[in-house]
Amino acid sequence: MLTIHIELIEAMLAQANQDHPIETCGVIAGIEGSDIPSRLIPMRNVANSQTFFQFDPQQQLQVWKEMAARGEEPVVIYHSHTSSSAYPSRTDIEYASEPQSHYVIIPTDPSYKREIRSFRILHGMIVEERIRILDKHKSTAGLSKVA
């Protein structure tokens, strides 16, 4: 199960809608081993495509180094599907390489009801998981978004 604050969900949705019809992507870091996403970092999609995304490798190196220095790991890796459902594609499965991460997909086509879904992907196996959203009345301490 992915437990995530609603502000992070809203930030992912806003980014995905803003980038539509280009696929959006990013990472939410959290303290290693905590399984709690807290610091959202939008990533540049170097593919700049409606059907593919790839983190900018240079930005990825800097972000991963920063996470290591802060004792964090990528708790959530997210991207949008701009004209299909929020289910991992063959390429999503091929590239999935963070066994501890929740892979979140945001559909931006209204016909897919904008329903965000979360998956674990390991060795080609996909397991969908529930998303538990923490509401606005709970503490927002520790949440941050990198501009």
Place this chain on the structure above:
Amino acid sequence: MPITVNVPTILRPLTHNQKKIEIEGANVLEIIERMEQQYPGFKAKLITNGKEHHFINIYVNDDDIRFGNGLSTKLNDGDTLTILPAVAGGQEKVDC
């Protein structure tokens, strides 16, 4: 002084969960060959038929080796070699 290799999460089962490994080598390929000797299976995760996998990024310090000399990129004492799986994916084209 050896080279420091930053091992990504996905390869840590091969390195007994070590995140950083110090190892000697004059270029990227030599480091990978020596890692393979110590941690069998390591090379196949990065290279096939002498070419690095497109879904793996390898950096020497802050530089992606694709923009250097690839696997022949030279290393100096104290350099850091970082391996990161590319993060990519996306929906497939709706043509099938």
